[in-house]
Amino acid sequence: MKKIEAIIRKSKFSEVKEALHEVGVNFFSYWDVTGLGNEKVGKVYRGVSFSTNDIQRRHLSIIVNDDFEQITLDTLLKTASTGEVGDGKIFVSDILETYRIRTGEKGGETLK
Amino acid sequence: MKKIEAIIRKSKFSEVKEALHEVGVNFFSYWDVTGLGNEKVGKVYRGVSFSTNDIQRRHLSIIVNDDFEQITLDTLLKTASTGEVGDGKIFVSDILETYRIRTGEKGGETLK
Amino acid sequence: MKKIEAIIRKSKFSEVKEALHEVGVNFFSYWDVTGLGNEKVGKVYRGVSFSTNDIQRRHLSIIVNDDFEQITLDTLLKTASTGEVGDGKIFVSDILETYRIRTGEKGGETLK
């Protein structure tokens, strides 16, 4: 099983969500984070202009069985991108075990 | 060392916290996430009824030494469950190293 | 590639950020979490004094290439610490793969 963490633009979220849904990735969790990356945004507050690379992003945490990894990645790469700096990153790591709290069952079945 | 990530109902949090405390798991971090899963909730806003599976959940991140893994899992499975769809998931992964910032020491000792 | 998760005092954040910047670690994401640890804080609300160890912390998630791991850890350990209980923890884990959404490219290059 893999954990796929994607850090994407907030504005791309609903598109991504729907695309994931279409390829059968219905289960995940997300929250908002601030990201520091290459992108810089210029702002003005009370006459002080400043450029910040602290930008609001949405962080998706998707745990999938190995056979779903590729399609999830493909979907994310396709729908989350705009081609401009700041589209975000995806990180993949290993998950040793998963449990479904409701039933106590464990293993890949819980992700279906 | 293991990282145990549990995504549970917000309403179960205080119970879970106390139960973890009783078995000696005192250290962890948590934050709120939105979860997409099997559970759907019906809502009405200004006459538009809609059902959403974007549900507020609490995400616990518990790093434990291997000998604590089982008891943590058991406690979570027992206290976070209501038996209804939407109780959440637990994901276990490997942690290579941990450090205590205050002292700079590393390894399993830092988790005690 | 490694994922370095650091849970630090919010008050130390800007210092840490600058220090990371200086050693060339410019890319990461962060969000606020509540941490349970050794530190306890006494509060009073409407005459009820209570001590809580649910303390606001900032969670940094930094994905780095292996050659950057040590400098990142050193910087965090140095700048995030005050020497008092509650300075926080650092957890290191493995990242199997990373992708840059904008370009679709993968591997260590995406972290530069």
Added chain:
Amino acid sequence: MDTSAIMGALWIIISGILVFFMQAGFTLVEVGFTRSKNAGNIIMKNLMDLIVGSIGFWAIGYTVMYGESIGGFIGTPSLFYSEGADMYNLFFQTVFAATAATIVSGAVAGRTKFTTYIIFSFIVTVVIYPISGHWQWQGDGWLTKLGFIDFAGSAIVHSVGGWAALIGAMLVGPRIGKYKDGISQAIPGHNIVFGALGVLILWLGWFGFNGGSQLAFGSEEDVIAVGNILINTNLAAAAGAAAALFYTWLRYGQPDISMTLNGALAGLVTITAGCANVSAGSAAIMGVIGGVLVVIAITFIDEKLKIDDPVGAVSVHGVCGTLGTILVGVFATEGGLINGGGASLLGVQVIGALAYAGWALATAFIVFSILKATVGLRVSEKEEIEGLDKAEHGIGVYND
């Protein structure tokens, strides 16, 4: 000026100050009923209404409304009104004008260009609204002559604002994501506490709006009139809120908070035309009708017409404004249908209500169409998704 007149001026001034405060109420309702990423933009639009209203109505609007009548249709305009002894009336009328302009902003929230909005707001203040007012309140207007009753402005202020809002919302189009496959989606307001505070402030201000429209406080008749107006206003608001509360409870299984808040406003708008002409009991009934109708109208406009009006401005001000105007013909103590007055007043009220609706719809359509063809109505998709605050004002309103 005798004591009576001075006391009248005092009451008008105090009422004007109360009506001024309605600006805060409108701002809070609109901010609260929409998403956080546009809150700053809404604040700016409401401020702009107040700015444009204050300056424009003094500069020219007031005389367009109250200047010597040209054919019962429009006043003779003159620039920069400066009749010292009448300034307190200018003040009272200015805050009314600002109210009319403000109604539109809620209906087009979340996607409209700031520049475009400013221009429209200006035209409402100096043309559309003052001409509306002239027909009835100047004294020689054509509706006055027909015997039309719109004591405090259900038609003149609210329905004009509300129907203009309908055109605005229609031509600007729905917010991105509001309709999926033709089905209306909920976009919950981001802070209903602000919404509720806003409604309570509006309710408060309405005592000045309706009470002050007596335009006098110097005799026993005035005391009786204003006392009745306040009770009618309060009863209609309460009855409107109650009706919306119980009606949504029945219909959706749960009392809907934001609809209940709209219900209170619906009651207030409904009673505004007849607040000085109906009994307390009639006011309560009118409030109930308004409170139920507003819920039906909001759902109808949202789900059937598929026009996206985030705060329900069209239903509250347009529909209930027209409703209240017509109901005067039914409930008026003198001349009302159910009080044995026959149908003649009712006929006049219908004519007036239709005239104002037509006027607002037509002028708003022309102006918005021109604006669409020239400066454009909408922000870009990117700006809308990101939120107008960051896109148009550089920074969001909520920070750490």
Added chain:
Amino acid sequence: MDTSAIMGALWIIISGILVFFMQAGFTLVEVGFTRSKNAGNIIMKNLMDLIVGSIGFWAIGYTVMYGESIGGFIGTPSLFYSEGADMYNLFFQTVFAATAATIVSGAVAGRTKFTTYIIFSFIVTVVIYPISGHWQWQGDGWLTKLGFIDFAGSAIVHSVGGWAALIGAMLVGPRIGKYKDGISQAIPGHNIVFGALGVLILWLGWFGFNGGSQLAFGSEEDVIAVGNILINTNLAAAAGAAAALFYTWLRYGQPDISMTLNGALAGLVTITAGCANVSAGSAAIMGVIGGVLVVIAITFIDEKLKIDDPVGAVSVHGVCGTLGTILVGVFATEGGLINGGGASLLGVQVIGALAYAGWALATAFIVFSILKATVGLRVSEKEEIEGLDKAEHGIGVYND
């Protein structure tokens, strides 16, 4: 109606409008001092108080209070009050009635059934409160005859509301998690800025509450009286806030924000009975006593009685209402103990204060007990934990 009477009517109307605004103050205090997951429910309860108060008091409550006296205990009720020339008084009295009803809502926040609350609110408005008022303000009440002084309602409005709140909070029981092993837990309010704004709005409204209770503004005496009332009101509020601030600073090592806010309200409630009968210096002292007592009472009720009153309504309105009523016997310029008036007024004040406390406790106990046995008082545990907003109204008040 002569000029004096007209000016009096104007003052009463303005005061009534100010008192109306207190609804917003109560709502904000209650919303701010409790958790976010119940904010919408609190808004609805407060709206409901206003609805029920407005309709119920007009429909019957007003005559229960001011109708011809039946034995000095209750007025002769009649339906749908419609005395044109008295409508401005009805308005003023209506907003008072709504205040009394609203006090309870804060004390039972976060766990009470909405339906149950509506019923109770209705009974307060048309039975419990009007009868309280009749005893003293109608003119032929038994307490009037004793020479009892409760100028603006420390006992009649506030203590009645506050003691009813005590019964409510007691019978409904504490919020889940409020007491762990018998020890009180802090459940911090979710937005103290709302709380502070609410208190400032209440403070503002109180100038109408106390000042308007002069019920006249037509002579030099009235000007003097109202001037004194405003200063006394303001001084007591300031002194109450200061006392709570410094007392909590001493006692807990830190000036407690929410207690300081309660202190201001405590000073206001304390001075309400005697605001027209004491000197400015006495008002300040009474404020200090109220401000300290409220802190003690909140802690006592919370930690000793283990009754969960999230906003301190019982202490602010019940305890300080009774306190203020009694202190009139001590500080009254005429008849007060320290001004050489002997103990007779003090005795009467104690009788009155006890009568109101007893009346409120008894009637609230009966009503809440019946409600408990029939519709039930509490929401289910699941609903409470999830929050009343989602459970009872479908959606939370805070969104994106």
Added chain:
Amino acid sequence: MDTSAIMGALWIIISGILVFFMQAGFTLVEVGFTRSKNAGNIIMKNLMDLIVGSIGFWAIGYTVMYGESIGGFIGTPSLFYSEGADMYNLFFQTVFAATAATIVSGAVAGRTKFTTYIIFSFIVTVVIYPISGHWQWQGDGWLTKLGFIDFAGSAIVHSVGGWAALIGAMLVGPRIGKYKDGISQAIPGHNIVFGALGVLILWLGWFGFNGGSQLAFGSEEDVIAVGNILINTNLAAAAGAAAALFYTWLRYGQPDISMTLNGALAGLVTITAGCANVSAGSAAIMGVIGGVLVVIAITFIDEKLKIDDPVGAVSVHGVCGTLGTILVGVFATEGGLINGGGASLLGVQVIGALAYAGWALATAFIVFSILKATVGLRVSEKEEIEGLDKAEHGIGVYND
């Protein structure tokens, strides 16, 4: 007391109540324009201003201001003012005094010791402000004799508060992180909706502030005067907001929300001195000047002087207060430069403006210096970073 005088008292009382409400406005602006971690502390400071103002001004400040003149410089103080027939004036003056004190709190927000602030606030209320007032409003003051005009207090209230704020902000030093390598950093306010509501409440209150300063409402002259004052006040506010909006739009490419809000306040402060002495057109122009200048001043103080004033209090109240005072000499209908009155009034206005600025700067400097050397001005670095709410009051204002 004849009818005219009674009506005057009524107007003064109502105005006083409106001015009181400005406390809520100040609190919200300051809370909204700063960071969330200090919101509770700001609430407490504003409450403290109100407490100290209410008690201190009654206890002694009022007579320092209005007592028999000692050399045109200070009134003869006496303790615990108790002239019954004058209490309504005391009320009106008290809320003014509280305003003056409150101005400082925004400028020193986020880093100042609570105890220190209380002491300073007390000194402003009983010494600095009342003496300012004496020079002009008592009737025998040295500036009155010169023919100086400051109708409602641009100089006396606002500039005195604003210049004291400058000294405070300077001596306390900038917030940690405000300047990096000498370059000003943006520290966005945490809730601009609160800021906007605050500004609208202030705008509302200003009708009482300026209108009430007529101190009469008993004749046609009064009606004319108050009518003009209200229009001037409203126009200046609108023009100020418009000017700031368009000026920031031009200068920064985007209409800046918080600057536009400051612009409205700038217009209000600018017109305060001359609101009864200029025409509507002049008022609008003065508002524009104020609205542009405030933006320039905020940037100058922030980036050039490197003095950290989170809410722009120095620019709004100090700079525009002085500006408005001087502009009376230019725009006054009688005696103003552009109305052919020559330069003599202008000269007097400059003298007065400088006198008040000097007085405020000097006294504030002395008091803050003493406080710095004794109790200290700043909280510790740790407390500041953590936020004053947790450090000084035990808990934050925002919870779940």
